[in-house]
Amino acid sequence: GQSLEQPSEVTAVEGAIVQINCTYQTSGFYGLSWYQQHDGGAPTFLSYNALDGLEETGRFSSFLSRSDSYGYLLLQELQMKDSASYFCAVSPSGYSTLTFGKGTMLLVSP
Amino acid sequence: EAGVAQSPRYKIIEKRQSVAFWCNPISGHATLYWYQQILGQGPKLLIQFQNNGVVDDSQLPKDRFSAERLKGVDSTLKIQPAKLEDSAVYLCASSSEDGSAYEQYFGPGTRLTVT
Numbered sequence: 001g002q003s004l005e006q007p008s009e010v011t012a013v014e015g016a017i018v019q020i021n022c023t024y025q026t027s028g029f030y031g032l033s034w035y036q037q038h039d040g041g042a043p044t045f046l047s048y049n050a051l052d053g054l055e056e057t058g059r060f061s062s063f064l065s066r067s068d069s070y071g072y073l074l075l076q077e078l079q080m081k082d083s084a085s086y087f088c089a090v091s092p093s094g095y096s097t098l099t100f101g102k103g104t105m106l107l108v109s110p
Numbered sequence: 111e112a113g114v115a116q117s118p119r120y121k122i123i124e125k126r127q128s129v130a131f132w133c134n135p136i137s138g139h140a141t142l143y144w145y146q147q148i149l150g151q152g153p154k155l156l157i158q159f160q161n162n163g164v165v166d167d168s169q170l171p172k173d174r175f176s177a178e179r180l181k182g183v184d185s186t187l188k189i190q191p192a193k194l195e196d197s198a199v200y201l202c203a204s205s206s207e208d209g210s211a212y213e214q215y216f217g218p219g220t221r222l223t224v225t
Binding site for chain 1 (some may be wrong): 114143150151152153154155158164165201203210211212213214215216217218219
């Protein structure tokens with residue numbers, strides 16, 4: 001089976017940088033995905049790491065260390081609209097489905 | 111490009127009643143997923159279809175939940191009879207055939223309240 005651990009809540013101020021960590025235990029591992037979900041909204045895909053290292057997409061970056069079963073999502077130049085829940089998710093194989101973590105609620109204050 | 115469509119957006123029923131949710135994936139997406147998201151938790155997969163065949167339904171409570179995807183496009187998820195613990199948001203997602211499951215497109219969900 002798969003299990004993922006991520007902090008339940010993180011707070012930060014506008015313009016700051018925040019890192020949301022995710023550790024996982026899986027019977028098979030293909031990659032780590034990150035999704036954003038605003039309150040009452042649909043989850044939206046942010047990024048994906050299959051290989052070790054950093055992937056950058058605008059203000060968001062995601063990192064993976066396969067040897068440590070660890071990844072993180074880095075959000076820079078925080079904006080109020082970044083207040084949302086962030087989920088890490090693992091896929092045991094490329095075409096199998098995702099197992100999601102419980103999510104981290106990010107609260108950005110002025 | 112239109113996104114994933116779901117209906118209804120909200121549904122309130124009494125326990126032991128039945129309910130059905132409908133999903134229309136993004137045009138051309140071969141893979142369709144139904145998730146259950148309980149408040150404060152991440153989405154939990156109920157069933158995955160590839161075209162009109164079931165790929166994974168290991169977490170679907172088959173004594174009360176059923177799903178079908180006729181003609182490999184639209185899908186319906188049914189609960190009969192509903193229990194209080196079925197109160198949740200039911201999310202439909204789709205992904206393209208030439209893409210991997212890691213990038214899924216979600217619909218707005220159906221918020222179900224069982225009283």
